Amino acid sequence: MWKSIRWRTTLIAVLTVFSIAVVLPSLTDNLPESWGKKAPKIRLGLDLQGGVFLRLVVEIDKAIETTTLRYADESRAVCRAKGIPVLGWQKEGSDGFSLKLPPGDFAGKALSLLKEEMGIIDFALGDVRADGATVVGRMKPAEVQMIRANAVSQGVDTIRNRIDPEGVREAQVIPEGDDRIVIQLPGFKEQQRAIALVSQVALLEFKLVDEGVSVEEAMKGNIPEDAQLLYQVTTDRQTGKMAKNPMVVKKRALLTGDKIKSAKVNFESTKGGAAVSVAFDTQGTKIFDRITAENVKRRLAIILDGNVKSAPVIQERISGGEAQITGSFTAEEAADLAVVLRSGALIAPVKVIQNVTVGPSLGQDSIQKGIRAGVIGALLVVLFMAFYYRFSGLVADFALIFNILFLLAGMALLEATLTLPGIAGVILAIGIAVDSNVLIFERIREEIRAKKPVRAAIDAGYDKAFWTVVDSHVTTLITALILFQFGTGPIKGFAVTLSMGVAINLFTASTPGGLCRR
Numbered sequence: 001m002w003k004s005i006r007w008r009t010t011l012i013a014v015l016t017v018f019s020i021a022v023v024l025p026s027l028t029d030n031l032p033e034s035w036g037k038k039a040p041k042i043r044l045g046l047d048l049q050g051g052v053f054l055r056l057v058v059e060i061d062k063a064i065e066t067t068t069l070r071y072a073d074e075s076r077a078v079c080r081a082k083g084i085p086v087l088g089w090q091k092e093g094s095d096g097f098s099l100k101l102p103p104g105d106f107a108g109k110a111l112s113l114l115k116e117e118m119g120i121i122d123f124a125l126g127d128v129r130a131d132g133a134t135v136v137g138r139m140k141p142a143e144v145q146m147i148r149a150n151a152v153s154q155g156v157d158t159i160r161n162r163i164d165p166e167g168v169r170e171a172q173v174i175p176e177g178d179d180r181i182v183i184q185l186p187g188f189k190e191q192q193r194a195i196a197l198v199s200q201v202a203l204l205e206f207k208l209v210d211e212g213v214s215v216e217e218a219m220k221g222n223i224p225e226d227a228q229l230l231y232q233v234t235t236d237r238q239t240g241k242m243a244k245n246p247m248v249v250k251k252r253a254l255l256t257g258d259k260i261k262s263a264k265v266n267f268e269s270t271k272g273g274a275a276v277s278v279a280f281d282t283q284g285t286k287i288f289d290r291i292t293a294e295n296v297k298r299r300l301a302i303i304l305d306g307n308v309k310s311a312p313v314i315q316e317r318i319s320g321g322e323a324q325i326t327g328s329f330t331a332e333e334a335a336d337l338a339v340v341l342r343s344g345a346l347i348a349p350v351k352v353i354q355n356v357t358v359g360p361s362l363g364q365d366s367i368q369k370g371i372r373a374g375v376i377g378a379l380l381v382v383l384f385m386a387f388y389y390r391f392s393g394l395v396a397d398f399a400l401i402f403n404i405l406f407l408l409a410g411m412a413l414l415e416a417t418l419t420l421p422g423i424a425g426v427i428l429a430i431g432i433a434v435d436s437n438v439l440i441f442e443r444i445r446e447e448i449r450a451k452k453p454v455r456a457a458i459d460a461g462y463d464k465a466f467w468t469v470v471d472s473h474v475t476t477l478i479t480a481l482i483l484f485q486f487g488t489g490p491i492k493g494f495a496v497t498l499s500m501g502v503a504i505n506l507f508t509a510s511t512p513g514g515l516c517r518r
Helices: 002-027 060-081 106-117 141-166 191-199 215-219 282-294 331-343 360-389 391-413 420-449 454-486 489-510
Strands: 051-058 088-091 096-101 121-129 132-139 172-176 180-186 204-208 227-235 242-250 260-267 274-280 300-304 307-310 322-329 350-358
Touching (some): 002 391, 051 141, 051 191, 060 088, 060 096, 060 106, 060 132, 096 106, 141 172, 141 180, 141 191, 180 191, 215 227, 242 300, 260 331, 274 282, 274 331, 300 322, 322 331, 360 391, 360 420, 391 420, 391 489, 420 454, 420 489, 454 489
Antiparallel strands (some): 051 180, 051 350, 088 096, 096 132, 121 132, 204 300, 227 242, 260 274, 300 307
8 A cells, every 4th residue: 555655646746747847838938948948838829819810712713724724725835846736725614725726637636636645634626617627625524623622622731831931830720611711820910921921822933035026016915825924023122113024925834833842032142132042853953954955045034923023044054953033022021932932832822801810918818817717717616625525625626736737738748729718628627627526525425324434435435436437538538529620720729628638637536546546
C-alpha cells in the first residue's frame, strides 16, 4: 500500500510541475526568452483576440471556361504546327469550342490529329460547307466533373499555404457547401491585405511581345488572332502617379507559374525597389533555357493575372532556371507576391461575399465574460461539493483543480485554439468531472450504510462506480469527437476542450492511479 501511495504521489507531483511549466508561457510574457518564446502556447481564436473573417465563393464555371479556352489555344497550336491553317474559332458553351478550317481535306486531317494529340477532349466534325468546315471540341464530362470537384479543395489547400507563411498558425480555412470557403484569421488586423492575399488568382505567364504589331492599331481593335493587348501599370515612386502602358503580346504562354519551385523577395541594387526572384523546377528550367536561347534580343513579357509586370529584353541564353519579376512593389507587396507564387495559382477565381473585422476590444470583452462565467461556475461547484460532501467534497475539489491544470497543459502542448465555445466546453468538463465524483461518493455512502468499514466502503465505492463513470465518459467523448469531425469552427472549439476535459477526468477521478482514490 505504501509503495502504491508513494508511486501515485510521485506521479502527481511530476505531472503538476510539468503542467505548470507548460501553461505559464500562455499566461504571462514575463519569462526568460528561451522558455517563453519557444514553448508551445494556447492560441486564442477569432472571437477572443479579434481578426478577419472572410467568406469566399469559388467561381467554378469560370474555371471551366478558362480551361476550355486554354485547350482551344493548344488545339490551334497543334494544328498550325502540322501545317493545318485555322481561320478562326469561337466558344461553344462553357466547356466547348469550335475551329473554322479552310475548304478541302483540312478538316479531316485536323480531326484525326486532334483526336490523337488532345485525348482529354472529344472532337467531332461540325458543319461542312463550301467555304470550309468546323471542328467542334468539347471537354469530356469526367474532366469537367474533376474541375468542379477539385476547385474548392484546391482553393482551400492553396489559400492555407498562403496563410501559413504569415505565422497565423491558428487560422481556419474550411470548405462550406459546394462552392464556398470560410476563412478565419485570428490576430490578422489588415483586412484589405488579407483579402488580396487569399483572393489573388496568381496566374503567372511568360509570353513574347509581338513587336510586329502596331500598338496604335491594336488599341483600335486591329489585333491579329494570335495576339492580345495587355497593359503594364507603373507607379512613379516620387509623385505616386500611375501610368498604363499598352503592349501587344502573343496569346500563347511559353511558360506558366506551375513550373515554379521557389519565389523570394529581392531588392534591386540599381532602382532601390523590391522585386521577386523565381526559380523553376527541372522541367521549367529546360523550357526557360529553350525560350531564352531561341529568342535572344526579343522582349519577354512577365504577366500576372493578365497584367504585365515587366517585359525585359532577353540579352542572352539563361540556363540557370531563374527569373526576376520587377515592378512598383513595396517590400510588403513583394513578400505577398512571393507567398502566392510559392503556394501556386488558384484553378478557379474566388470572390469575397462577406468580410468582417472583429476588433480586439470585442474579443477582450468576450474573454472577460468567459472567464467570469468559468470562475463563477467553478466556485459554485466547489462550494456545493465542500458543503454537501464535507471532506470528500474537498478531495473532489482538489482533484478538480488538477483537472483544469492538466486540461490547460494539454491544450498548450497541442497548441490548440481556445474560442468562446471552447470556454463553454471547459465549464461543461468541470461539471462532468464533479458528476463523476458524485457517482463515486454516493456509492461509498451506500456501502457505509450497509455497515462496511470505511476503508472497505471507499474501495467498494470506487470499484462499483468505475464502469459507470467510464461508460458516461466514453459516450460523451464519442459525441465530442463526432462534433469535431463534422462541425465548423466554433463547434470544433467546443469539441476540443470538451473531449480533452473528459479524457483527463478519467485519470483525475476514476482510474486506479487517479487523484481522488488516493
